[in-house]
Amino acid sequence: MNNGARTGNARRREWNASRAAMTTLAVASAIAATAAGVAASTRAATVAGRAASPIAATAAGGAASRQKFSPYVDARGSIRVPEDYRQWAFLGSWHIGPEMGVDDEAGVAGFHNVYTQRGTLEAFRETGGFPDGAVLVKELLKSEGGALTTGQVSWATDIEGWFVMVKDSQGRFPENPLWGGGWGWALFTSDDPGNTVSSNWRVDCLGCHTPAKDTDWVFVQGYPPLHGAGSR
Numbered sequence: 001m002n003n004g005a006r007t008g009n010a011r012r013r014e015w016n017a018s019r020a021a022m023t024t025l026a027v028a029s030a031i032a033a034t035a036a037g038v039a040a041s042t043r044a045a046t047v048a049g050r051a052a053s054p055i056a057a058t059a060a061g062g063a064a065s066r067q068k069f070s071p072y073v074d075a076r077g078s079i080r081v082p083e084d085y086r087q088w089a090f091l092g093s094w095h096i097g098p099e100m101g102v103d104d105e106a107g108v109a110g111f112h113n114v115y116t117q118r119g120t121l122e123a124f125r126e127t128g129g130f131p132d133g134a135v136l137v138k139e140l141l142k143s144e145g146g147a148l149t150t151g152q153v154s155w156a157t158d159i160e161g162w163f164v165m166v167k168d169s170q171g172r173f174p175e176n177p178l179w180g181g182g183w184g185w186a187l188f189t190s191d192d193p194g195n196t197v198s199s200n201w202r203v204d205c206l207g208c209h210t211p212a213k214d215t216d217w218v219f220v221q222g223y224p225p226l227h228g229a230g231s232r
């Protein structure tokens with residue numbers, strides 16, 4: 001069963017190398033991308049909080065404080081990885097090519113699986129935008145490959161880390177550099193889902209997400225359920 005499996009050390013080197021590369025790339029392109037996607041996010045802002053409302057429902061009366069904005073965001077805007085996101089709606093999987101690092105026997109360097117709350121999926125299908133409080137979790141997974149009865153295949157294994165985005169249509173954290181462009185942005189390593197290792201969305205994220213600027217910074221083409229495919 002270990003055909004094509006790679007050692008944890010090789011994987012860690014790949015992870016470190018790709019993180020370094022990503023940061024460099026992001027710095028280079030951040031300057032060109034300062035015109036944030038305000039237009040795209042205001043559209044989504046009109047569908048206030050369909051996804052967030054069950055969450056915020058515990059906040060009594062009109063006293064929904066900043067703390068109640070999201071269970072995954074504290075009063076200062078620090079983000080953490082939701083514990084239960086694997087029970088959420090699965091949006092799609094990106095297969096990362098071998099040029100991004102060590103590849104397994106089936107030619108895949110890893111998988112990126114993306115999840116969101118069910119309410120966010122429903123709201124997006126109705127309105128075409130992400131509602132306030134929407135959370136996107138992208139988990140980075142190692143892979144193994146080998147011959148199975150379907151042929152040469154590759155499958156996802158351990159989690160290496162997470163990228164998380166939290167939709168904020170109201171600009172709640174103007175002083176916090178993890179927030180901008182209508183979202184909170186954070187990267188986590190697998191050993192610490194409670195504390196981000198990223199510090200500034202413009203430096204760490206914006207450059208690479210610029211191609212998706214017109215779709216509120218999200219690579220929506222990779223998420224068939226958003227577009228109505230498979231309605232069950």
Ligand code: HEC
Nearest residue numbers: 022094112136138163165185186187198204205208218219
């Ligand atoms: C090296 C370029 C790069 C950098 C740097 C980067 N991203 Fe991404 N991100 C992408 C691409 C490309 C996708 C979709 C395809 C994929 O995952 O390979 C994506 C997808 C995502 C997704 C899934 C939802 C979506 O937008 O499609 C999240 C969440 C995410 N990124 C968060 C972040 C955060 C937070 C940061 C900064 C801490 C960041 N990304 C930095 C390139 C990048």
